[in-house]
Amino acid sequence: MKNIKIEFLDAKPTKSREVEVVERKGLGHPDTICDSIMNEISVELSKEYIRRFGAVMHHNIDKGLLAAGESKKNFGGGEITEKMLLIIGDRATDEVSGEKVPVNDIAINTAKKWFREEMRFVDPEKHVRYQSVLHRGSEELIDIFKRKGEILAANDTSAAVGYAPISELERLVYETERHLNSKEFKKRFPESGEDVKIMGLRINNEIHMTIAMAFVDRFVKSEEDYFRKKDAVVDSAIEFVKGKTDKKVVIDLNTLDKAGRGMGGIYLTVTGTSAEDGDCGQVGRGNRVNGVIPLSRPVSNEAAAGKNPVSHIGKIYNVLTHKIAEQIYKDVPGLEEVYVWLLSQIGKPVNQPKIIAVQVIPNKKSLDVAFLKKDIEKVIDERFEVENMKKFMDDLVYKKMPVC
Numbered sequence: 436m437k438n439i440k441i442e443f444l445d446a447k448p449t450k451s452r453e454v455e456v457v458e459r460k461g462l463g464h465p466d467t468i469c470d471s472i473m474n475e476i477s478v479e480l481s482k483e484y485i486r487r488f489g490a491v492m493h494h495n496i497d498k499g500l501l502a503a504g505e506s507k508k509n510f511g512g513g514e515i516t517e518k519m520l521l522i523i524g525d526r527a528t529d530e531v532s533g534e535k536v537p538v539n540d541i542a543i544n545t546a547k548k549w550f551r552e553e554m555r556f557v558d559p560e561k562h563v564r565y566q567s568v569l570h571r572g573s574e575e576l577i578d579i580f581k582r583k584g585e586i587l588a589a590n591d592t593s594a595a596v597g598y599a600p601i602s603e604l605e606r607l608v609y610e611t612e613r614h615l616n617s618k619e620f621k622k623r624f625p626e627s628g629e630d631v632k633i634m635g636l637r638i639n640n641e642i643h644m645t646i647a648m649a650f651v652d653r654f655v656k657s658e659e660d661y662f663r664k665k666d667a668v669v670d671s672a673i674e675f676v677k678g679k680t681d682k683k684v685v686i687d688l689n690t691l692d693k694a695g696r697g698m699g700g701i702y703l704t705v706t707g708t709s710a711e712d713g714d715c716g717q718v719g720r721g722n723r724v725n726g727v728i729p730l731s732r733p734v735s736n737e738a739a740a741g742k743n744p745v746s747h748i749g750k751i752y753n754v755l756t757h758k759i760a761e762q763i764y765k766d767v768p769g770l771e772e773v774y775v776w777l778l779s780q781i782g783k784p785v786n787q788p789k790i791i792a793v794q795v796i797p798n799k800k801s802l803d804v805a806f807l808k809k810d811i812e813k814v815i816d817e818r819f820e821v822e823n824m825k826k827f828m829d830d831l832v833y834k835k836m837p838v839c
Contacts, residue, residue, distance in 0.1 A: 438790050439812055439815060461632060462612075463554060463631065464632055464716070467716075470738070474834075481494075483541060487531070491745045496542070496741035497741035499523055501710050506704065507705075510657055510660075521563055524567075526571065529569070538567075539567040542569060547563075547565075550563060555621070556706040557708065586821060586824055589748050599761040599772070603680060605729055607642065627668060630704070632647045640683065641682060648668065650702055651706070652705055658700075661703070662694060668688060718738050719737075719740070724739050733774065756776065759775045759815060767814070770798065771796040774795075776793075787819075
């Protein structure tokens with residue numbers, strides 16, 4: 436490819452900086468619920484289009500809102516008094532050559548299935564209302580899917596950035612949330628809800644995690660019981676993190692809590708998510724495609740979740756930049772960090788970006804760009820080969836690569 440630019444960054448790698456901040460919004464966080472469901476709808480629509488027509492049709496399910504309901508918490512178990520509202524929006528092809536596709540039914544059924552499988556105490560019929568407002572897209576965008584070519588044209592002018600390697604803090608924040616939402620942890624601490632948010636802070640060699648975790652009221656007998664169970668969760672989380680790092684670890688849980696204030700001083704929920712009455716959710720406000728919100732890094736502003744996997748750059752390049760960066764870091768010696776930027780032009784083939792910019796932090800000042808250029812270009816050329824791009828998009832279709 437001719438449009439590759441490679442440059443050295445005169446900067447410290449993330450792991451060597453004094454301060455690093457990383458966030459992850461867990462499975463039951465309202466923003467993650469929106470991202471997860473909208474992407475699942477895209478997956479199910481893509482598979483339905485392939486089953487019916489042999490190819491993915493135009494769609495973008497990347498607009499969604501989870502409006503909080505209302506609940507009444509009680510020790511030993513409360514109730515939902517007003518349902519949450521999930522609004523599913525944007526575009527989806529609902530007819531091809533006269534054959535109708537029930538896109539709104541697919542969307543709602545997919546959302547219900549996700550709640551049923553992922554949230555232990557959210558009843559998708561009793562606790563959530565649904566409003567699906569998917570309509571067909573513009574003629575010009577739909578026409579992209581009718582044009583000839585092995586690789587479709589990009590349906591947006593957009594940019595994305597990915598990086599490698601992930602830092603220790605990024606890994607710890609990600610793994611800690613997955614641990615707190617694992618089946619094993621929930622079996623041991625059934626009172627722990629799925630709505631977990633972790634803000635990780637590294638100051639030199641000390642790691643601080645501030646964790647918000649919704650507790651489920653049916654498993655809490657009293658205020659005293661709440662704080663006792665909260666302490667047990669903290670102890671378990673510290674043990675987990677200390678087993679994965681040599682750095683000093685400090686963990687704080689639910690720091691808004693205040694003893695003696697009853698329900699006003701403890702983080703209780705009926706269902707395990709704050710979406711029941713405390714917080715709304717929206718697509719694109721959650722984790723980036725590598726599972727964290729890395730505030731110390733450049734990140735893409737596109738919401739990858741729900742975008743179609745064959746022409747929408749907001750999904751394809753978001754994931755691809757990370758994959759290219761990971762491959763360069765693995766295959767090219769002498770690098771501390773790699774950043775990859777991709778920019779598309781609407782209407783141009785997805786595998787022909789306007790620019791591919793690679794920024795590297797070498798581990799030796801004596802390294803020369805010319806020395807690295809050939810190996811980096813080889814990685815990029817292989818990634819953008821037609822068959823490799825097709826395989827990459829198929830993996831996105833069938834959810835073999837996470838996007839939130």
